[in-house]
Amino acid sequence: MLAVFLQLVVSGVATGMLYALVALSMTVGYRATTVVNFGHGDMVMAGAYAVFVFVGSGLPFAPALLLGLVVLFLFGLGTQRVLMRPIIAGPHLSLAMMALAIGYAVRGGARLEWGSEVTTLQRPYAQDAWMVGPVVFTTDDLVIATFVILLLLVLFLVFNVTPVGRLIRAVFQSQRGAALVGIDVHAFHGVMWGAGAALGAAGGVLLALIVPLSPDMGVWTLLRGFAAMTLGGFGSLHGAVIGGLILGVMEKLLGFYLSTVFIDITAYLITILVLLIRPSGLFGRQAAVRV
Amino acid sequence: MPRLRVTRRLFWLVPLALLPLPLYLDQYRQYVVNLMLMYVPVGIGFNVVVGNLGLLAFSNVAFFGIGAYTSGVLALKLGVPWWLTILPAGLMGALAGCAAGIPALRGVRLFYLAIMTLAFGELLRWVYIRWVPVTGGSFGMSVPPPSVFGWTLETEGHKFYVFLVLVVLMVVLTDRVLRSRFGRAFMAIKDNELAAAAMGIPTDRYILLAFAWGGFVVGIGGSMYAALVGHVTPIAFDLTELILEFAVIMVGGLGSLLGSVIGAAVITAAPEFFREWLGFQELLFGLLIIAVILFLPRGLASLLARLHPVFVDRYYRD
Numbered sequence: 001m002l003a004v005f006l007q008l009v010v011s012g013v014a015t016g017m018l019y020a021l022v023a024l025s026m027t028v029g030y031r032a033t034t035v036v037n038f039g040h041g042d043m044v045m046a047g048a049y050a051v052f053v054f055v056g057s058g059l060p061f062a063p064a065l066l067l068g069l070v071v072l073f074l075f076g077l078g079t080q081r082v083l084m085r086p087i088i089a090g091p092h093l094s095l096a097m098m099a100l101a102i103g104y105a106v107r108g109g110a111r112l113e114w115g116s117e118v119t120t121l122q123r124p125y126a127q128d129a130w131m132v133g134p135v136v137f138t139t140d141d142l143v144i145a146t147f148v149i150l151l152l153l154v155l156f157l158v159f160n161v162t163p164v165g166r167l168i169r170a171v172f173q174s175q176r177g178a179a180l181v182g183i184d185v186h187a188f189h190g191v192m193w194g195a196g197a198a199l200g201a202a203g204g205v206l207l208a209l210i211v212p213l214s215p216d217m218g219v220w221t222l223l224r225g226f227a228a229m230t231l232g233g234f235g236s237l238h239g240a241v242i243g244g245l246i247l248g249v250m251e252k253l254l255g256f257y258l259s260t261v262f263i264d265i266t267a268y269l270i271t272i273l274v275l276l277i278r279p280s281g282l283f284g285r286q287a288a289v290r291v
Numbered sequence: 292m293p294r295l296r297v298t299r300r301l302f303w304l305v306p307l308a309l310l311p312l313p314l315y316l317d318q319y320r321q322y323v324v325n326l327m328l329m330y331v332p333v334g335i336g337f338n339v340v341v342g343n344l345g346l347l348a349f350s351n352v353a354f355f356g357i358g359a360y361t362s363g364v365l366a367l368k369l370g371v372p373w374w375l376t377i378l379p380a381g382l383m384g385a386l387a388g389c390a391a392g393i394p395a396l397r398g399v400r401l402f403y404l405a406i407m408t409l410a411f412g413e414l415l416r417w418v419y420i421r422w423v424p425v426t427g428g429s430f431g432m433s434v435p436p437p438s439v440f441g442w443t444l445e446t447e448g449h450k451f452y453v454f455l456v457l458v459v460l461m462v463v464l465t466d467r468v469l470r471s472r473f474g475r476a477f478m479a480i481k482d483n484e485l486a487a488a489a490m491g492i493p494t495d496r497y498i499l500l501a502f503a504w505g506g507f508v509v510g511i512g513g514s515m516y517a518a519l520v521g522h523v524t525p526i527a528f529d530l531t532e533l534i535l536e537f538a539v540i541m542v543g544g545l546g547s548l549l550g551s552v553i554g555a556a557v558i559t560a561a562p563e564f565f566r567e568w569l570g571f572q573e574l575l576f577g578l579l580i581i582a583v584i585l586f587l588p589r590g591l592a593s594l595l596a597r598l599h600p601v602f603v604d605r606y607y608r609d
Contacts, residue, residue, distance in 0.1 A: 092402070093545070096405060101576075101584070109570065111569050223410065226410075271407060272411065272414070275399050275406075276393075
């Protein structure tokens with residue numbers, strides 16, 4: 001019994017790492033701009049397809065990955081600058097709809113091109129599995145975990161040690177205050193939106209290692225990323241990571257011990273319950289308004 | 292000759308002018324027109340919550356689906372004639388509206404509410420897929436041909452007249468709601484919820500009411516869906532459908548009753564023309580919404596409002 005439980009936790013953590021990365025990339029964009037990107041899932045999808053295209057054109061995996069991330073960074077930067085900036089002072093609804101519409105257009109483009117075929121991203125390594133005690137690890141698990149942990153380390157350093165981190169915190173606290181001390185808030189928003197998209201794209205590539213590519217994978221990831229963010233507390237970086245891990249493990253445990261049908265809705269249930277019971281999540285600040 | 296005074300009463304001419312339409316249209320074109328009519332209540336209900344009340348609620352497809360499934364299950368499993376399922380569909384929609392509105396009462400706002408209502412809609416879709424004995428699972432269920440007072444609506448033209456009556460009823464009732472103190476309370480809450488509460492407006496009650504009314508109207512739209520399409524499947528109530536409904540109210544005009552009607556007429560015809568190319572519709576709607584937000588934030592209704600004051604919304608202010 002314990003072996004089964006351990007196995008579930010291990011594979012849950014592996015999936016959870018992916019959710020954590022997606023949630024983290026959304027948090028980066030949100031922290032920097034205080035706008036939630038409802039089209040973020042489609043950035044994740046676009047990233048996976050971009051790398052797929054570059055690999056298909058004959059590039060080795062590593063340069064293709066790098067190129068894909070750069071493309072998504074530029075795309076995020078560009079859409080923020082051209083489409084979001086003119087309405088940044090407008091109502092929240094417009095911002096949410098704009099992000100959603102961008103994502104929708106991207107998804108439509110992807111479906112137009114690849115909608116009728118099943119495409120998969122070839123692993124750049126051989127899939128293998130090892131037994132450690134009673135628990136099986138796969139190469140996928142290890143690759144995903146290593147990649148995410150490395151990214152986490154880099155992000156942690158960027159946010160907490162470098163001047164960029166101070167900038168991010170300054171803009172998050174008060175955009176006007178940040179502008180007053182000479183920070184180019186607009187340029188900063190664009191760069192961080194791009195960085196969020198690139199990070200999301202990295203998540204998309206990792207996801208594409210374990211599931212086939214599809215234009216709809218964005219929506220699926222978006223809702224799971226939201227669940228992880230909500231659980232960890234909106235805007236909290238370590239919250240996003242821990243939320244993602246808990247979500248991954250919960251999916252596996254509920255799926256095994258209750259019924260497999262619960263795998264699909266764990267994320268929705270978590271989102272709804274957390275927002276009803278404790279809207280600030282595990283590590284977030286006050287999220288609800290009281291009137 | 293006395294000058295004809297242009298008043299809002301003239302809006303009654305619109306449904307009257309539409310009456311002879313079935314004489315000129317073939318079945319398919321008539322079906323598309325019925326589809327437009329069906330999206331009028333769907334847009335109206337959505338617009339009440341998002342446009343007039345100003346809350347970021349993405350749960351509209353949930354109400355739409357509940358309405359369609361209520362009608363479908365009652366007609367198929369219990370043999371209830373379609374016209375008797377319209378009101379239950381609306382009531383179930385209102386109930387779902389209240390459920391979706393409860394988090395708003397707990398102080399969940401902005402994108403938190405958006406995320407939560409998104410999750411709510413997806414959860415319901417999961418129920419449609421999993422509750423096979425009642426909903427028929429992923430394949431959905433075929434709804435018997437709709438009947439009214441014992442007559443079966445055989446052609447699209449027959450459905451058209453019934454739909455027209457329902458749509459006019461929903462437009463008039465929603466107009467009444469928005470012009471009453473309810474509508475003014477929605478407006479106050481949208482402008483400044485804190486100030487509205489401070490003035491003694493019971494904001495909780497009105498928020499719930501707006502959700503319930505929105506859900507009711509959309510639920511009736513769902514019932515029309517069951518009658519029109521004749522087949523209720525979970526895939527019809529996914530996020531793609533949500534964006535279509537968003538396009539209806541954004542392109543028509545946020546917070547505008549007239550806008551919902553215009554949006555329904557303009558947007559819903561589009562998918563019928565582009566159904567051959569997978570993804571083209573998504574691309575088009577995405578770009579369309581982007582363009583509207585950037586260049587025409589108050590939608591097509593605001594263009595009409597420039598032409599003549601009768602088109603100006605009385606229950607929406609920027």
